Amino acid sequence: MKKILFVVFCFSVAHFVLAQTPVLDVAVEPYNMGRPENGPNGKRFVNSFIGMHFVLPTETNDAAPVKPLSTGFRFGIMNKFRFNDFFSIGYLLDFNSYNFNYSQSAKKTFPDTLIHKTQNIGLASIGTGLYFRFNFDVRRGDYLGHYLDLGAYADWLPFRNLYYNDKIDFGQIQHSRISRLNFVEKYQYGLFAAVGLNRFTIFGRYRISDVIKSPYHSAELPRLTIGVGLCLF
Amino acid sequence: MRIFIFGLVFFIVLFTSAQNKYWVFLNSKDTAGYNPKSFFDPKAIERRIKNDIPLWDYTDIPVNSEFVNTLTGMSDSVLVASRWFNAVCLLASEYQINEISKLSFVSKIEQSQAGHFIIAEADENLESDYSISGFQNRQLEIMGADLFAQAGITGKGVRIAIFDGGFPNVDVLPCFKHIRDNNRIIKTWDFTRNKENVYGFNSHGTTVMCCIAGIDTSGNPFGMATDAEFLLARTEIGAEPFSEEENWVAALEWADKNGADIINSSLGYTFHRYFPYNMDGKTAFISRGANMAASKGILVVNAAGNEGTDKWYYIGAPADADSVLAVGGVDPYNTVHISFSSYGPTADGRLKPNVCAAGQAYAYGKIRPGVHYGTSFASPLTAGFAACAMQVRPNLKAYDMFLEIQKSGHLYPYYDYAHGYGIPQASYFLPDKKKESESKIEILMEDSDVVVNVSAEKGYNCVNDFCYVHCSNKDGLLAWYKVLRVSTNEVLRIKKSNFNQGDILRVHFHDKFNSYQF
Numbered sequence: 001m002k003k004i005l006f007v008v009f010c011f012s013v014a015h016f017v018l019a020q021t022p023v024l025d026v027a028v029e030p031y032n033m034g035r036p037e038n039g040p041n042g043k044r045f046v047n048s049f050i051g052m053h054f055v056l057p058t059e060t061n062d063a064a065p066v067k068p069l070s071t072g073f074r075f076g077i078m079n080k081f082r083f084n085d086f087f088s089i090g091y092l093l094d095f096n097s098y099n100f101n102y103s104q105s106a107k108k109t110f111p112d113t114l115i116h117k118t119q120n121i122g123l124a125s126i127g128t129g130l131y132f133r134f135n136f137d138v139r140r141g142d143y144l145g146h147y148l149d150l151g152a153y154a155d156w157l158p159f160r161n162l163y164y165n166d167k168i169d170f171g172q173i174q175h176s177r178i179s180r181l182n183f184v185e186k187y188q189y190g191l192f193a194a195v196g197l198n199r200f201t202i203f204g205r206y207r208i209s210d211v212i213k214s215p216y217h218s219a220e221l222p223r224l225t226i227g228v229g230l231c232l233f
Numbered sequence: 234m235r236i237f238i239f240g241l242v243f244f245i246v247l248f249t250s251a252q253n254k255y256w257v258f259l260n261s262k263d264t265a266g267y268n269p270k271s272f273f274d275p276k277a278i279e280r281r282i283k284n285d286i287p288l289w290d291y292t293d294i295p296v297n298s299e300f301v302n303t304l305t306g307m308s309d310s311v312l313v314a315s316r317w318f319n320a321v322c323l324l325a326s327e328y329q330i331n332e333i334s335k336l337s338f339v340s341k342i343e344q345s346q347a348g349h350f351i352i353a354e355a356d357e358n359l360e361s362d363y364s365i366s367g368f369q370n371r372q373l374e375i376m377g378a379d380l381f382a383q384a385g386i387t388g389k390g391v392r393i394a395i396f397d398g399g400f401p402n403v404d405v406l407p408c409f410k411h412i413r414d415n416n417r418i419i420k421t422w423d424f425t426r427n428k429e430n431v432y433g434f435n436s437h438g439t440t441v442m443c444c445i446a447g448i449d450t451s452g453n454p455f456g457m458a459t460d461a462e463f464l465l466a467r468t469e470i471g472a473e474p475f476s477e478e479e480n481w482v483a484a485l486e487w488a489d490k491n492g493a494d495i496i497n498s499s500l501g502y503t504f505h506r507y508f509p510y511n512m513d514g515k516t517a518f519i520s521r522g523a524n525m526a527a528s529k530g531i532l533v534v535n536a537a538g539n540e541g542t543d544k545w546y547y548i549g550a551p552a553d554a555d556s557v558l559a560v561g562g563v564d565p566y567n568t569v570h571i572s573f574s575s576y577g578p579t580a581d582g583r584l585k586p587n588v589c590a591a592g593q594a595y596a597y598g599k600i601r602p603g604v605h606y607g608t609s610f611a612s613p614l615t616a617g618f619a620a621c622a623m624q625v626r627p628n629l630k631a632y633d634m635f636l637e638i639q640k641s642g643h644l645y646p647y648y649d650y651a652h653g654y655g656i657p658q659a660s661y662f663l664p665d666k667k668k669e670s671e672s673k674i675e676i677l678m679e680d681s682d683v684v685v686n687v688s689a690e691k692g693y694n695c696v697n698d699f700c701y702v703h704c705s706n707k708d709g710l711l712a713w714y715k716v717l718r719v720s721t722n723e724v725l726r727i728k729k730s731n732f733n734q735g736d737i738l739r740v741h742f743h744d745k746f747n748s749y750q751f
Contacts, residue, residue, distance in 0.1 A: 024569060
């Protein structure tokens with residue numbers, strides 16, 4: 001047995017010592033003479049994306065004073081189907097978070113009349129969207145290039161929370177949260193647009209539907225968000 | 234909603250009203266009054282005579298200035314007028330270009346769009362086992378530069394144009410003092426700003442020039458052509474800018490007019506504008522321009538690119554042009570392909586890169602010397618070599634020189650798509666210096682196997698030497714190629730069944746070559 005093992009060992013050592021070490025070993029592949037099926041300028045393209053957006057209040061509402069530039073983030077995947085060098089259509093699936101921070105003033109009546117240290121409504125949505133993409137650098141390689149996306153979206157809002165922080169004794173802060181707000185709609189829809197240069201996008205979303213239910217319509221949340229995004233591929 | 238709609242309309246208007254860039258090709262020129270002897274630098278005339286190019290050539294006559302004036306009035310702005318292509322590059326709206334297309338002197342219009350010119354400098358954080366010391370010698374040693382130096386060959390009288398993103402401190406750095414002191418920077422032009430000063434911006438050009446002709450404070454050269462003359466053109470805006478191919482083409486014509494013998498450019502177009510199958514030497518405008526420069530008797534040396542480990546993988550334009558000497562990169566210590574160097578062939582199956590040189594080079598940056606990575610630096614090392622070769626054989630035409638440099642490759646006649654014909658060797662141009670080894674290669678047919686044996690010359694330890702093997706099919710295209718580290722005499726054993734009728738197995742070891750046709 002020992003002999004056999006010794007022979008196997010010697011054979012293995014000899015094999016490794018005598019074997020030639022390829023420093024470079026290339027099997028030449030023929031050029032793909034057509035456009036890639038998948039890719040930034042292929043027939044189909046799937047990429048994930050992340051982004052950060054800011055809420056832009058378009059009108060002053062002293063009773064429900066949402067601060068400008070309340071922030072949120074998003075991530076998701078988008079799928080694109082190219083019709084020609086100029087026009088594509090696509091869909092996306094995404095998660096969006098919205099954070100509406102309220103200024104605390106005596107005129108505030110929504111979400112409540114109390115003065116807190118901070119107060120905000122936090123919404124999170126899971127949604128889908130359909131879009132048209134218009135590419136402006138028609139002559140390009142496998143590259144997203146400059147484009148304009150126009151589309152519509154519909155979201156489900158599973159997370160609808162109200163947060164507030166209050167100062168209590170000894171300088172401590174009390175954090176409170178109310179979940180499943182019954183004055184917030186579960187669904188929303190709207191339009192979106194994005195301009196992009198390859199991986200980088202600037203996007204805007206305009207919510208058409210109301211989020212705040214009756215009888216609080218006057219406290220409707222700002223509809224416009226503007227953000228910056230990054231396509232990951 | 235109003236803001237959203239306003240924003241939307243704004244962006245749509247912004248995008249759709251954007252000017253496009255076009256090449257407008259013209260159908261005639263004003264030949265009256267054209268005198269090549271007053272138009273060209275005497276060096277350009279000399280080059281034309283040497284290359285048997287007629288002094289009076291229609292493509293050399295400048296674009297009709299009346300046509301340019303008309304187009305200037307009808308477009309937003311005229312960027313470049315190309316005498317070689319009898320074309321004007323301009324910015325115009327769709328309406329304007331429609332009107333321009335109706336002009337009687339317009340023959341055709343091609344849309345041109347900005348893309349990325351990638352200056353071929355690789356990530357400097359690549360790991361290296363080598364210390365900085367010795368790099369400077371090594372990048373020259375592998376080309377046999379000492380033979381040129383000993384023979385007093387320093388590129389004297391050869392004019393080299395360098396196209397790059399800027400040349401900061403070339404006017405002050407000590408490594409270029411010998412060039413400045415002898416007024417050998419003949420002309421400069423910044424094509425991105427239409428100004429003369431190029432001594433700022435991206436330091437890539439400084440490093441490239443140092444690889445051609447720099448000398449350190451101890452008198453040791455960084456490149457071979459220390460006595461060459463220079464034309465410096467800034468054609469790029471940054472390291473990876475949105476740049477314009479018309480700058481490059483305009484610089485080609487400028488270099489031609491001012492008597493360049495060699496053009497070095499370490500940049501290229503890849504995926505931003507093209508698909509790999511476009512790398513056929515005919516599709517990219519810049520490649521057509523490079524071929525035109527070659528037809529004017531200029532040797533165009535271009536970096537192969539640094540996409541070897543990227544999705545693109547292949548060489549870029551204009552390295553795909555058949556008359557451009559595309560230079561790949563090797564590790565200067567083992568002289569084998571360096572990972573990032575782009576691979577050939579071209580989309581139509583031509584060999585690229587043509588040759589290779591050190592892809593890690595020691596040279597000055599903006600302030601001090603350091604190690605730089607990229608085929609960007611293999612290209613100027615080769616351009617410096619070419620200048621020396623031109624000094625040795627001053628009567629050789631540019632295309633013949635291109636072929637001779639290929640033949641001087643250390644692997645020649647072996648080739649592959651990573652190394653081309655290998656590293657150009659000074660000994661080829663100084664035949665009395667050429668030494669032949671006594672190493673041997675045997676290709677044996679043993680039963681069902683093909684065996685390749687090599688033996689080094691007596692007293693030579695072949696361990697850690699490299700054996701290059703490839704198989705080409707009956708159309709001349711390589712099916713595979715390998716570089717093997719030699720540790721025994723038998724370097725390769727392959728089943729015969731792996732080869733087809735007409736396949737050729739070629740082997741290179743030391744300076745020996747052998748082949749077998751199936």
